[in-house]
Amino acid sequence: xxxxxxxxxxxxxxIFLSSCLxxxxxxxxxxxxxxxxxxxxxxxxxxxxxxxxxVITNLSTESSIDLPGNIASIKxxxxxxxxxxxxxxxxxxxxxxxxxxxxxxxxDYYPADKKEDRKIDDFFxxxxxxxxxxxxxxxxxxxxxxxSQLDQxxxxxxxxxxxxxxSHEKDADDNITITASTKELQQYLLKYxxxxxxxxxxxxxxxx
Amino acid sequence: MSVLILVTASSCVTSLQPLVTYNTAIADxxxxxxxxxxxxxxxxxxxxxxEIYAKHKEELEKSREKNNGQLSEKDKRxxxxxxxxxxxxxxxxxxxYMLLGSMIKLAGRLFMNFTPAxxxxxxxxxxxxxxxxKDRLFTHTIARIQFTNNNxxxxxxxxxxxxxxxIKAGRMKIKNETDELYDTFLITASTTELRNFLEKYGxxxxxxxxxxxxxxxxxx
Numbered sequence: 220x221x222x223x224x225x226x227x228x229x230x231x232x233x234i235f236l237s238s239c240l241x242x243x244x245x246x247x248x249x250x251x252x253x254x255x256x257x258x259x260x261x262x263x264x265x266x267x268x269x270x271x272x273x274v275i276t277n278l279s280t281e282s283s284i285d286l287p288g289n290i291a292s293i294k295x296x297x298x299x300x301x302x303x304x305x306x307x308x309x310x311x312x313x314x315x316x317x318x319x320x321x322x323x324x325x326x327d328y329y330p331a332d333k334k335e336d337r338k339i340d341d342f343f344x345x346x347x348x349x350x351x352x353x354x355x356x357x358x359x360x361x362x363x364x365x366x367s368q369l370d371q372x373x374x375x376x377x378x379x380x381x382x383x384x385x386s387h388e389k390d391a392d393d394n395i396t397i398t399a400s401t402k403e404l405q406q407y408l409l410k411y412x413x414x415x416x417x418x419x420x421x422x423x424x425x426x427x
Numbered sequence: 428m429s430v431l432i433l434v435t436a437s438s439c440v441t442s443l444q445p446l447v448t449y450n451t452a453i454a455d456x457x458x459x460x461x462x463x464x465x466x467x468x469x470x471x472x473x474x475x476x477x478e479i480y481a482k483h484k485e486e487l488e489k490s491r492e493k494n495n496g497q498l499s500e501k502d503k504r505x506x507x508x509x510x511x512x513x514x515x516x517x518x519x520x521x522x523x524y525m526l527l528g529s530m531i532k533l534a535g536r537l538f539m540n541f542t543p544a545x546x547x548x549x550x551x552x553x554x555x556x557x558x559x560x561k562d563r564l565f566t567h568t569i570a571r572i573q574f575t576n577n578n579x580x581x582x583x584x585x586x587x588x589x590x591x592x593x594i595k596a597g598r599m600k601i602k603n604e605t606d607e608l609y610d611t612f613l614i615t616a617s618t619t620e621l622r623n624f625l626e627k628y629g630x631x632x633x634x635x636x637x638x639x640x641x642x643x644x645x646x647x
Contacts, residue, residue, distance in 0.1 A: 223546030229599045241562055243613065244606050311561060329609065330562050339546065340517075343524045346543045347563035348613055388443055388615050392501050396443060396564060398604050398615055 228256075238419060241350035242367035242397045245327045246404045247318035248269055254296045255317060262425040264302070273425060274301045278314060285332045287349075290314065299331060317356065321409045324356040326366060353404075355418060363426045367418040371395075374407070374417075383407070438639060440587040441566040442614040446621045447529035447540040449508035455530055455537070458513050460516055462643035469643065470516045471528070477514035479525055479545050514544060521550035530572065532625045537572040539582070566613065569625070572637060578645040583635035587612065590634065599628075 262273045278284070278297030298315040308309060313328040330349045338344075354366035375395050377383040385407055386399040399407070411417040454473070462469045474480050491498055498506060512529040525545040531538050543565060570582040593599040602616040602626050616624065621623055628634055 239562075241564070243564070243604055243611065245608065287610050288606070292520055328562070338520075339522060340519050342439070342568075343526070343543060343546065345441060346526075346541070346566050346568060347560055348441060348611065349609075350562050350564050352562055385627050390444065390446065391504065398443075 220427055227386070238371050239352055240371040240374060240397065241352055242404060243350060243400065244399065244401050244404060245316070245329070245351050246320065246325055246353050246401060246408065247327050249293055249296075250402055251318040251320060251405075252293065252296045253317045253319050253324060254337050255358075258298065258317070258364070260427060262427060265426075271305065272303050274303065275299070275315075277299075283333050284312075284314070285298070285334055287329070320405050321412055323356070323408070323412050325408065326354045326356050328354070335388070353408075354423075355412065365422065366423040366425070368421075368423075370417060370419045373411075373414075374398045438587045439568050440585040440590055441568055441612075442616070442621060443564070443566055444614075444616065444621065445529070445540050445542065445567050446538060446569050446618065446625070447508075447531045448510075448618055449504040449511075451531050451622075452508055452511040452529045453532055454511040457574055457580070458528070458530070461646035462580065463646050464641060464643050467519070468517060468646065471513050472516070474509040474512045474514055474527070477516075477525075479514055480509070501632055507543050515541070518549065521548060523547045523549055533621070533622055533629055536625075536629045537574075538625060538629065539570050539572050541568045541570070542566070564613075569621070571629060580643045580645075582641045582643070584639040584641075585634050586636050586639045589636070590614075 257275075257278060258275050260274065260275060264271050264273045276299045277295070278286075278290075278299050279294040281299045284299060290297065293316070296316065298317070298361040300313045300315045301309045302311045303309050312333065313332040314331045315329070316327045318325050318327060329351055352368065354368050356364055356366060374383070374385070374397065378385065378395060380388060385397065385403055388396045388398055390396075397404075458471050459473060459557065460471060462471060487502065488500045490502060491509060492503075508529060512527055515526045515528050517524055523546070525543075526541045527544045529540045531540070546560075568584060573581040573583070575581065590599070590601075591605070594603060595605075601614060602620060604613045604615050614621070
């Protein structure tokens with residue numbers, strides 16, 4: 220038997236202790252979207268010493284992806300980002316939208332499923348709600364770019380110290396789920412977008 | 428079962444908070460055993476008799492050792508909840524699934540809270556990363572449980588479509604989050620709110636239509 224993942228209440232902590240900020244709602248509305256065709260291509264990526272590659276395509280060209288909700292209506296402005304390991308197999312795949320919020324560009328990532336992917340049982344799968352993750356995007360003059368992921372710990376500390384009012388839910392073990400609306404999330408980004416501690420220290424570089 | 432569960436799943440309500448907690452869970456010996464519908468088997472065991480508990484017992488002991496031999500408050504609560512909860516195990520298309528099921532009695536009716544416990548590929552040719560559950564929030568589903576007798580159990584899952592329509596039309600109030608762009612609908616009501624809601628609507632047949640019902644027969 221091969222292990223896929225372990226979830227049980229015994230191990231839930233592993234999931235909740237992830238340092239990446241995940242949100243129930245996206246950080247963008249359609250009017251915030253920016254489409255940069257120069258991001259399309261195959262990129263060498265690196266983070267924390269790990270080397271892999273990412274393939275970025277226009278979402279509208281990807282007929283093999285299950286598009287949730289009304290995403291089809293804005294797919295021309297979207298990307299599919301597929302991360303591949305050294306052996307070339309795709310490990311993670313995201314529907315991504317680039318948005319300008321204040322003076323910064325951000326990527327909103329949402330897990331993507333390919334139609335031919337191995338499906339888990341619908342009843343079991345319904346217990347997992349896909350979450351958004353967000354990254355500040357800094358594009359260099361040579362076309363390479365860096366992603367800085369928003370940090371869960373920073374916002375958690377602000378909430379616990381009552382320094383911020385942002386919609387969230389706490390479970391019995393005080394784990395926080397950010398349920399803030401898109402508008403609230405944008406207010407957060409406008410206020411803390413320049414704060415280095417609001418991001419994880421490891422940046423992911425994308426080079427052609 | 429497979430056909431019904433697909434329909435059930437497609438319109439199941441998911442809740443961020445559990446309906447059942449350590450201080451409200453009740454055990455019911457009728458749940459244990461092997462059940463089936465349309466050839467699909469489901470094995471129900473008490474958590475402490477399950478293989479997943481055996482697998483994690485060592486980790487729990489280590490956690491206890493780190494805490495000077497004492498259970499942390501969380502571990503204490505979990506321990507009480509598990510002592511009255513069940514693991515529901517089933518396999519489909521070379522994948523074995525386990526859910527944690529905890530039962531509660533509200534206004535004389537039984538309800539079960541389901542949450543994922545484990546997923547394992549039984550196909551040795553499949554790579555470990557093929558099923559990726561990263562960036563997902565673990566949530567709960569809720570079913571009303573009715574025993575026709577000791578050998579027949581009916582599970583009525585709350586109809587998500589009906590609930591969504593009622594909330595949207597302003598006819599019902601329960602805390603939730605919806606996002607139409609990504610088709611997200613999640614109940615974010617507290618455990619207490621969930622209980623109050625089910626005490627009020629737990630016998631309302633509009634919530635539990637045929638498409639969201641599963642009838643299991645005892646095998647052993």
